[in-house]
Amino acid sequence: MPNTIAGFSKLSKEEKINWITAAYFSNPQEAISILKNYWNSDEKLQKLHDEFIENTISNFYIPLGVAPNFLINGKYNSIPMAIEESSVVAAASKAAKFWSTRGGFKATVINTEKIGQVHFIFKGDVTKLTSFFAQTKTKFYTNTESITKNMQKRGGGILDIELRDKTNLLPNYYQLHATFETKDSMGANFINSCLEQFAKTLKEEAQNYDSFSEEEKDIEVVMSILSNYVPNCIVRAEVSCPVEDLAEKHIENPKAFVERFIRAIQIAEVEPFRAVTHNKGIMNGIDAVVLATGNDFRAVEAGIHAYASRNGSYSSLSHAKIENDIFTFWLEVPLALGTVGGLTSLHPLVKLSLEMLENPSAKELMQFVAVAGLAQNFAALRSLTTTGIQDGHMKMHLNNILNQFEANDEERVLIRKHFKHHVVSHSAVVEYIETLRRTV
Numbered sequence: 001m002p003n004t005i006a007g008f009s010k011l012s013k014e015e016k017i018n019w020i021t022a023a024y025f026s027n028p029q030e031a032i033s034i035l036k037n038y039w040n041s042d043e044k045l046q047k048l049h050d051e052f053i054e055n056t057i058s059n060f061y062i063p064l065g066v067a068p069n070f071l072i073n074g075k076y077n078s079i080p081m082a083i084e085e086s087s088v089v090a091a092a093s094k095a096a097k098f099w100s101t102r103g104g105f106k107a108t109v110i111n112t113e114k115i116g117q118v119h120f121i122f123k124g125d126v127t128k129l130t131s132f133f134a135q136t137k138t139k140f141y142t143n144t145e146s147i148t149k150n151m152q153k154r155g156g157g158i159l160d161i162e163l164r165d166k167t168n169l170l171p172n173y174y175q176l177h178a179t180f181e182t183k184d185s186m187g188a189n190f191i192n193s194c195l196e197q198f199a200k201t202l203k204e205e206a207q208n209y210d211s212f213s214e215e216e217k218d219i220e221v222v223m224s225i226l227s228n229y230v231p232n233c234i235v236r237a238e239v240s241c242p243v244e245d246l247a248e249k250h251i252e253n254p255k256a257f258v259e260r261f262i263r264a265i266q267i268a269e270v271e272p273f274r275a276v277t278h279n280k281g282i283m284n285g286i287d288a289v290v291l292a293t294g295n296d297f298r299a300v301e302a303g304i305h306a307y308a309s310r311n312g313s314y315s316s317l318s319h320a321k322i323e324n325d326i327f328t329f330w331l332e333v334p335l336a337l338g339t340v341g342g343l344t345s346l347h348p349l350v351k352l353s354l355e356m357l358e359n360p361s362a363k364e365l366m367q368f369v370a371v372a373g374l375a376q377n378f379a380a381l382r383s384l385t386t387t388g389i390q391d392g393h394m395k396m397h398l399n400n401i402l403n404q405f406e407a408n409d410e411e412r413v414l415i416r417k418h419f420k421h422h423v424v425s426h427s428a429v430v431e432y433i434e435t436l437r438r439t440v
Contacts, residue, residue, distance in 0.1 A: 009055055017057050048346065064292060064349055065089035066356070070096040071104025072371055079372055080353035081288035086400060088284045091379035092372060098248070098382075102241040105374065107367035113159060113232035114336055116191040118176035118199045118224045124216030126165060129174065132212065133163040136205045140176070143201045144194050151190055156181040158194060176202065179232070184362040186295060186338030188226055195224035228299040229306045230334045237370035238330035239378070243322060250386045258327050260385040261320060268316035278377070279308055279317050282331065285376030289369045293357070294343030294350035300335060307334045318377050331374050335366045401429045411436055 003023050008016065017035055021028035035058040040046040050056040067089050068078040079096075081089050099105060122129055140161050141148075148157045159179040166173040176198050180191050199221040206212060206219045246254040268278035283301060290297040308317050318331040339362050343350050354360065357368060398419060402412055411433065418432055 013050065013057065016055060020057060045348065052343070052346070062291070064353070065288075067092040067096055067372070067375075069093065069100050070368075070371060070375070071100045072107055072367065074104065076100075077358075077368065078356060079289055079368055080292040080356050081285070081372065082292040082349075082353075083284065083288040085284060088288060088376065091383075092285055092288075092375045095375035095379040095382075099239050099375070099378075102245055103239070105237055105239055105371045107235060107237045107371050109363045109366050110234040110236055110332070111232045112181060112363065112366075114180045114182055114187055114191060114226070114230050115232075116178050116180060116195045116224075116226040118178075118195055118202065119222045120174055120176070120199070120202065121172045121220040121222060122174050122216065123172050123218075124213065126167075128211050128216065130163065132206065132209050135209075136201070137161060139201055139205060140198050144197045147190070147193050147197060151182065154183045156183040156187075161198070182338070182362075184339045185341045186336055186362075188296075189341075191226040192224065195226070199224045228303045228336070230303055230336045231307055231310065233334050233336050234332055235335055235366040235370040236330060236332045237367065237374040238328060239374065240326055240328040243325050243327050246327060250382070257385065258320075258322060261329075261381055262322070264381050264385055265316055265318060265320050269319070270315070272314040275308065275314050275316050278380075279305070281380040282317055282333075282373040282377045285372035285374075286333070286335075286369050289372045290337070292350070292353040293337070293339070293365060294347050294353075295337050295365075300337075303334050303336065318374065329374070329378060331370065331377070333370055333373065335369055337362050337365050337369065339365055398424055398429065401426060405430065405433050407433060 005019060005023075008019070011019065017032055018028075021031040021035075025031040038058045038061060040049065040059065046059075049059055062082050062084050064080060064082045066078050067081055070077045070079055079092070081092065083089070141158060144158065151157050157180070159181055161179075162177045164175040164177045166175055176195075178191075178195065178198065180187060180194070182190055203219055203221060206217050209217065243254050243258050246257060251257045265278075268275045283304070286300065286304070287297045290300050304317065305314075308314055317333055318329065320327070320329045322328075338344060339354060339360055344354060345351070354365075357365065360368065398416070402415065407415060414436060415429065415432060419429070422428065
């Protein structure tokens with residue numbers, strides 16, 4: 001059967017599945033069975049999921065977990081986390097418990113400004129363009145009033161619009177660089193609608209500007225789109241306590257522990273190879289909450305990693321210090337999040353996750369997300385600088401290996417008992433399973 005097809009999007013769901021399974025799978029009936037096993041038995045709910053994206057054939061499940069006992073700004077919270085990687089939720093929970101007796105987490109939203117740009121080509125006199133923009137600027141606001149009216153009622157809207165000369169980067173390249181406040185919505189559709197109207201106004205007003213030559217009137221709008229880089233939409237999360245209060249089972253010498261901890265961060269601040277993995281650990285916590293609350297984790301990832309490179313080299317997002325025998329550990333990250341619109345009002349589990357967080361505002365959600373990232377980073381660095389990261393991670397990963405080899409209940413008991421006193425590795429577990437099965 002050929003692996004190309006015309007009109008695939010017009011096929012019914014059943015027809016799509018039949019074609020896909022016949023074209024790509026050695027056992028089409030088994031593939032069909034697997035796909036249908038992941039359908040929701042509630043037809044209305046399944047239809048809702050089918051309509052989130054195009055060409056749906058099934059649902060792809062990711063576990064939704066909970067990390068409890070987060071003391072944030074003096075209040076206890078349980079944080080929902082959607083992620084497939086073992087040990088992430090456990091690590092976050094452990095960090096939450098650790099800091100709950102040491103003052104908890106403090107989180108502050110520093111700013112909530114979002115950005116969009118109209119990218120255009122202008123072949124002419126920049127002084128004329130500058131004068132044109134100054135004369136036309138108010139029309140960008142008035143021509144978008146129908147779009148911004150409801151947002152303004154909620155306290156948001158267009159903050160400013162600038163003309164930016166980028167001809168040092170590309171010939172004849174300019175921008176309308178606009179900033180926005182979108183309150184509790186992430187604001188992508190709102191921002192893009194405003195930008196497209198800006199572009200329309202730009203072209204129309206240029207045609208009527210007498211000081212422009214005919215060539216100058218012919219402004220070419222390349223594209224109008226929001227930016228996922230939001231360096232002025234920042235949240236800070238931190239923990240702090242006296243160095244001596246860090247003592248616990250695996251931290252017998254708090255001062256030595258803190259010195260190693262800070263050195264580990266300093267390495268991530270100067271060494272990009274380490275910084276990428278260091279920040280990936282932070283994103284384990286951030287992405288899991290972003291996904292659980294129906295936000296765009298790809299946009300968040302892109303913006304945060306750009307922020308980590310803002311000084312010309314990719315560096316650690318988190319930092320630590322000791323001052324007057326007080327240990328402080330913190331991060332600042334850009335987060336453009338929403339608690340209304342998109343999946344937040346459609347996906348049942350997203351609605352439950354937001355309710356678990358007591359229906360937060362966008363600013364409050366920014367704080368929860370940043371705290372989850374900091375907690376994850378603390379847990380990872382504590383392991384790395386004490387027992388090593390593989391011990392706990394591989395014990396959590398043991399379940400995945402047992403499931404992969406379809407271990408029965410009796411085997412699971414014996415295997416878990418064995419690996420209480422032995423190092424867990426994939427090869428060691430496989431070898432032990434094979435040994436057990438040879439003796440049966």
